Amino acid sequence: xxxxxxxxxxxxxxxxxxxxxxxxxxxxxxxxxxxxxxxxxxxxxxxxxxxxxxxxxxxxxxxxxxxxxxxxxxxxxxxxxxxxxxxxxxxxxxxxxxxxxxxxxxxxxxxxxxxxxxxxxxxxxxxxxxxxxxxxxxxxxxxxxxxxxxxxxxxxxxx
Numbered sequence: 001x002x003x004x005x006x007x008x009x010x011x012x013x014x015x016x017x018x019x020x021x022x023x024x025x026x027x028x029x030x031x032x033x034x035x036x037x038x039x040x041x042x043x044x045x046x047x048x049x050x051x052x053x054x055x056x057x058x059x060x061x062x063x064x065x066x067x068x069x070x071x072x073x074x075x076x077x078x079x080x081x082x083x084x085x086x087x088x089x090x091x092x093x094x095x096x097x098x099x100x101x102x103x104x105x106x107x108x109x110x111x112x113x114x115x116x117x118x119x120x121x122x123x124x125x126x127x128x129x130x131x132x133x134x135x136x137x138x139x140x141x142x143x144x145x146x147x148x149x150x151x152x153x154x155x156x157x158x159x
Contacts (some may be wrong), residue, residue, distance in 0.1 A: 025151075033130045039124065044117055047076045050088055051121070056109035057094060058118055064097070064107035093117060 005024040006012055014020040037048050046054075056073045057065065065073075069079045078084060085108055088094040093114030098103035133141060 064109040066105045
């Protein structure tokens with residue numbers, strides 16, 4: 001009889017426990033993000049990666065960041081950060097300018113409009129963790145956090 005991970009993908013056996021756990025991580029991440037991604041798209045028309053870029057820029061505000069720095073800080077790495085920035089710029093949520101020290105570098109900053117969009121989303125994002133994983137309780141959350149950190153460290157550390 002398959003466990004919860006096997007039932008989720010209608011699979012009775014796995015090649016190894018490693019495979020089952022990795023699939024479990026992938027399934028869980030996708031299921032946790034589904035409602036947020038749909039809400040974000042319906043309410044703001046933003047993709048999750050566009051939202052992530054805005055959050056990164058708000059965190060660095062008023063300092064502008066190079067596209068490469070934004071890419072390094074992203075949760076879900078997107079190889080085409082320039083395209084994400086273009087779309088946000090077209091919507092008036094970010095500004096772009098050439099670096100004064102190196103004209104090859106484009107620096108990006110968040111606009112008042114971009115910060116306002118994030119302010120409207122902040123109450124929703126504040127509720128999301130409790131809604132998705134709050135049922136685990138403090139002890140299990142601490143345990144899960146430790147396990148996830150060990151996985152990341154085993155892959156070469158944190159970025």
